[in-house]
Each structure stands twice: as structure tokens, then as C-alpha cells.
Amino acid sequence: MTIDFQALADKYGTPLYVYDxxxxxxxxxxxxxxxxxxxxxxxxxxxxxxxxxxxxxxxxxxxxxxxxxxxxxxxxxxxxxxxxxxxxxxxxxxxxxxxxxxxxxxxxxxxxxxxxxxxxxxxxxxxxxxxxxxxxxxxxxxxxxxxxxxxxxxxxxxxxxxxxxxxxxxxxxxxxxxxxxxxxxxxxxxxxxxxxxxxxxxxxxxxxxxxxxxxxxxxxxxxxxxxxxxxxxxxxxxxxxxxxxxxxxxxxxxxxxxxxxxxxxxANAGWLLTRVLYEKRNGEKRFVIVDAAMNDLLRPSLYDAYHRVEMLTESEGRGEATPADVVGPVCESGDWLAKDLELPPTEPGDLLLIHSAGAYGFTMASNYNTRGRAAEIACEGGSCRPIRDRENFEDQIRLELGHLEEE
CATH class of the missing domain: 3.20.20.10 (Alanine racemase)
Structure with a gap:
């Protein structure tokens, strides 16, 4: 089926797993x-x-x-x-x-x-x-x-x-x-x-x-x-x-x-949606920083795995595509989703689609850096529905609260 990824990102936020x-x-x-x-x-x-x-x-x-x-x-x-x-x-x-x-x-x-x-x-x-x-x-x-x-x-x-x-x-x-x-x-x-x-x-x-x-x-x-x-x-x-x-x-x-x-x-029935936060350069090195990270999709960091990354936001007129590493906010040099990817200049809020993420994506996700895990969406019969809510801070600390000693 045809999936409107932009509409899903607008409705449910990012990072977001979507399955067909x-x-x-x-x-x-x-x-x-x-x-x-x-x-x-x-x-x-x-x-x-x-x-x-x-x-x-x-x-x-x-x-x-x-x-x-x-x-x-x-x-x-x-x-x-x-x-x-x-x-x-x-x-x-x-x-x-x-x-x-x-x-x-x-x-x-x-x-x-x-x-x-x-x-x-x-x-x-x-x-x-x-x-x-x-x-x-x-x-x-x-x-x-x-x-x-x-x-x-x-x-x-x-x-x-x-x-x-x-x-x-x-x-x-x-x-x-x-x-x-x-x-x-x-x-x-x-x-x-x-x-x-x-x-x-x-x-x-x-x-x-x-x-x-x-x-x-x-x-x-x-x-x-x-x-x-x-x-x-x-x-x-x-x-x-x-x-x-x-x-x-x-x-x-x-x-x-x-x-x-x-x-x-x-695997190929799943995608990870992520938005651009901003860009930065270290010398000649270009980084596109997104809101998904290695805690959302570990395979690139763990296996040096390749996932195709597609830019969904229209970028005509922005300039020539140049190599960039797509990286997340996690405090690790190993936190990357793609390396040397040819991308046009990006702007905050641009939407990227990471392909082939239906297997060993969410199931290997973690709360590293106290990051909540993504929501999951299922699409079938022309419509899409949530099958897991986005994890918030309270979800993450629930099992710890009863052991917190008051000073």
C-alpha cells in the first residue's frame, strides 16, 4: 500500500517506526x-x-x-x-x-x-x-x-x-x-x-x-x-x-x-522516520544531526550495517548535494545512521526515511541517554494505526521510583 509518511510524522512525531x-x-x-x-x-x-x-x-x-x-x-x-x-x-x-x-x-x-x-x-x-x-x-x-x-x-x-x-x-x-x-x-x-x-x-x-x-x-x-x-x-x-x-x-x-x-x-516491511535537527561542520566534515539515534536503530553502530536513507522533504533550489554523515544526539562517536551520504543542504524539520528497518530495529532499541523509545505504527488496508505508544520519561523511571530514597 501507499503510505503517507509525512502525515504520519506530523501526527505521531519522530522518531517513528512504520510497518506495512x-x-x-x-x-x-x-x-x-x-x-x-x-x-x-x-x-x-x-x-x-x-x-x-x-x-x-x-x-x-x-x-x-x-x-x-x-x-x-x-x-x-x-x-x-x-x-x-x-x-x-x-x-x-x-x-x-x-x-x-x-x-x-x-x-x-x-x-x-x-x-x-x-x-x-x-x-x-x-x-x-x-x-x-x-x-x-x-x-x-x-x-x-x-x-x-x-x-x-x-x-x-x-x-x-x-x-x-x-x-x-x-x-x-x-x-x-x-x-x-x-x-x-x-x-x-x-x-x-x-x-x-x-x-x-x-x-x-x-x-x-x-x-x-x-x-x-x-x-x-x-x-x-x-x-x-x-x-x-x-x-x-x-x-x-x-x-x-x-x-x-x-x-x-x-x-x-x-x-x-x-x-x-x-525487514523490508519497516521504516524509521526521523527529522533533521540541524547541520554542523568540523572542518571539511559535514554532519546532519537528526532526532533518531543509535538507541533507536543500533545496526549501523553494531554491525557497520547499511540502511538506505531517503530525504522526503522537497529540497529543490537549495543547492548541490554533498557527502554528509547522518548522526544522532547520543553522546557516542559510534552514534551514526549513515556515512558519506549524498544529501542536499538540509533545514531543521526536514524528514528523512530510513529503509529496511523492520527487523532488529525497534527490538534492539534501548533507553540509553534516558531517551524514550519510538512509537510504532502499522499500515494495512489503506489506513494506519498505532501499535505501540511513544515512551515518555515516566515510563522509563517507573520501576525505579519505589526505590528512590528521600533525603
Whole structure:
């Protein structure tokens, strides 16, 4: 749909996150249709954008939820996701989070170590509830992505090697409190090369076959997420080719595919609106200072990530565009949103639109420098509505007030 960003900024203020729910729907259906003819569950990776309305919207389309904390699990349930569509992943789960998952009777817990498996077994025994589990296998495949979002190599903290995985499956099969129903791998995020995915799927599918030979029957083949999107000039993987590589790897096996997309569903369906405060120069260096900052969008500072920045305010007649760094008010040299961006001369109040901000934008936001987090807006069916109010000062200090000692 066509979104009037200027009207939204005027009505709700800036910084402001805006999401196109129709595009999210289109992305979901494209991926789900790619697996047509194969049993599958698309479990949305909640960490990408954990707004309740975003989760609920995907749930109504048939999506499940991939959660990496007890809080995300509770968000998924509050948003209406049924327990049998929820997966609980993550390398470190507290006992109370494991207990929550078992009490909610979710589909399965993805386990990442023998130590974690023993903790899950202990909690399950204490509750008298059998735990459905999957084990995250590290296939030692280079995903060819940013090192911070690479997860499938031995040097990463995620998953277990194949020999350890076999030992864990045998242990779980013989346990009264563990039910090994799935196998999981996830080699990284923002993947744009098909070959590492194909290689990893083949390695893990072969492990499924060897487990069947020793009596461990796997029912769920969890391929993780990580499908890349366009930020600048990337060539994303075609979802049909992606699905075909997965289904070919498990040919002859009776498995339900679990897929955990996050970025793919929401990144390019979201934008961050910000206004120019003023300009300054340090020698030859030009800075355009805006009201959004690294606490609103951390990816540029954290990953040196690129987001396209578009000037929405008409600037004809102002002069020639020159390179500028777009920076925020936060007291850090790392507080920047774009570097060496060609911009015409700007004036206070000019509106800039930061693209591809629907994933790992608001969900990574903070109150650093006691800055309130932005409002969030959903657009669908020709209209837009708030789905999170702007955070004010009182919201930020609420949990501290009761502990403030009066002098």
C-alpha cells in the first residue's frame, strides 16, 4: 500500500517506526507457498520484531513462533500463538524458562549442549512432564555472512558437533523424561548464498538417516532461518530454490519442515522516520544531526550495517548535494545512521526515511541517554494505526521510583 509518511510524522512525531502489514503478509505467503506439497510450519523468529501486533498478525496467517527467551514465549502466547506452534531456542535457558515451556506444552525445545539437556531432563522429572526436544547440530559450514551473525561454525557458541549430537540423541531416547522429536540447524543470518544452506541440509539429513538406523525417529526437520534481504545491492536467495534444496535433502524421509524466518518477513516491511535537527561542520566534515539515534536503530553502530536513507522533504533550489554523515544526539562517536551520504543542504524539520528497518530495529532499541523509545505504527488496508505508544520519561523511571530514597 501507499503510505503517507509525512502525515504520519506530523501526527505521531519522530522518531517513528512504520510497518506495512500487507508486505509482511506477502512475504509470509511467498515462503509458505514455496513449501507447498511438503508438511511445514513457518515459525516466525520473534527476536526480529517482537511487537505483539506483528506477532498476532503473522499468527492469524498460520505462523508459529520461534522464541529465544521466556519473555518471547510469553509474548507469543499473549499474541495468540498456540503452544503447538511454538519453538523455544537459544543457547542458555534458565530453569524457570524451561519450566514455563513445559507447563505451556510447546511444540519442542531446541537444545544446544549436553549440559542443557541434563537441565531440561531434571526440570521435566520434577514437573512430571515429558519434554519434547530437538538438538541443534553444528554442521561446521561457513555461511559467508557477517561474523557476528554467523552461527554454523565450530568457533561459534551455537549447537553441538555431530558426534556429540548422536550421543545426546541416544541418551534422550533412553530417558523417561526426554522425547527426541526433532533436529535443528541454523548456520547464520542474512544468507545470500544457496550453497552453504544446501550443504548443511544434506549433512543434517544424513544424520537423521543414521539416527533412524539406531531407532531414533525424528519427526521435525528444523532448518532455522537466516534468509537474506536487500539492504543495498544484495541478491537474495529465491525462496523456491531454498525450499527445493531443503526438500531434496530430506527426500524419502517422513519429516515436517520447521522454518524460522525473521528478517525475511519484516525487514523490508519497516521504516524509521526521523527529522533533521540541524547541520554542523568540523572542518571539511559535514554532519546532519537528526532526532533518531543509535538507541533507536543500533545496526549501523553494531554491525557497520547499511540502511538506505531517503530525504522526503522537497529540497529543490537549495543547492548541490554533498557527502554528509547522518548522526544522532547520543553522546557516542559510534552514534551514526549513515556515512558519506549524498544529501542536499538540509533545514531543521526536514524528514528523512530510513529503509529496511523492520527487523532488529525497534527490538534492539534501548533507553540509553534516558531517551524514550519510538512509537510504532502499522499500515494495512489503506489506513494506519498505532501499535505501540511513544515512551515518555515516566515510563522509563517507573520501576525505579519505589526505590528512590528521600533525603
Amino acid at each position: 502489514f500487507e508486505r509482511i503478509t506477502e512475504n509470509y505467503r511467498q515462503l509458505k507457498d514455496a513449501f507447498a506439497g511438503q508438511k511445514s510450519l513457518i515459525a516466525y523468529a520473534v527476536k526480529a520484531n517482537s511487537n505483539l501486533s506483528v506477532i498476532a498478525h503473522l499468527g492469524k496467517l498460520g505462523a508459529g513462533a520461534d522464541c529465544v527467551s521466556g519473555g518471547e514465549l510469553l509474548r507469543a502466547r499473549r499474541a495468540g500463538i498456540e503452544p503447538y506452534r511454538i519453538i523455544f531456542s537459544g543457547v542458555g535457558k534458565r530453569d524457570e524458562e524451561i519450566e514455563l515451556a513445559l507447563r505451556e506444552e510447546i511444540l519442542l525445545l531446541n537444545l544446544e549442549s549436553e549440559a542443557e539437556m541434563k537441565r531440561v531432563e531434571d526440570v521435566a522429572r520434577r514437573l512430571g512432564k515429558e519434554a519434547r526436544i530437538s538438538i541443534r547440530v553444528n554442521p561446521n559450514v561457513d555461511p559467508k555472512t557477517h561474523p557476528y551473525i554467523s552461527t554454523g561454525l565450530h568457533e561459534n557458541k551455537f549447537g553441538v558437533e555431530i558426534d556429540i549430537a548422536k550421543r545426546m540423541y541416544i541418551y534422550a531416547k533412553n530417558s523417561d523424561w526426554l522425547d527426541p522429536v526433532g533436529i535443528h540447524f541454523h548456520i547464520g543470518s542474512q544468507l545470500t548464498d544457496m550453497e552453504p544452506i544446501r550443504e548443511a541440509a544434506g549433512i543434517v539429513a544424513d544424520l537423521v538417516r543414521s539416527l533412524a538406523a539406531i531407532g531414533v525417529e525424528i519427526r521435525f526437520f528444523d532448518v532455522g532461518g537466516g534468509l537474506g534481504v536487500v539492504y543495498r545491492d544484495e541478491e537474495p536467495i529465491e525462496v523456491e530454490a531454498y525450499a527445493r534444496a531443503i526438500t531434496e535433502a530430506i527426500r524419502g524421509l517422513d519429516l515436517t519442515i520447521l522454518c524460522e524466518p525473521g528478517r525475511y518477513l519484516v
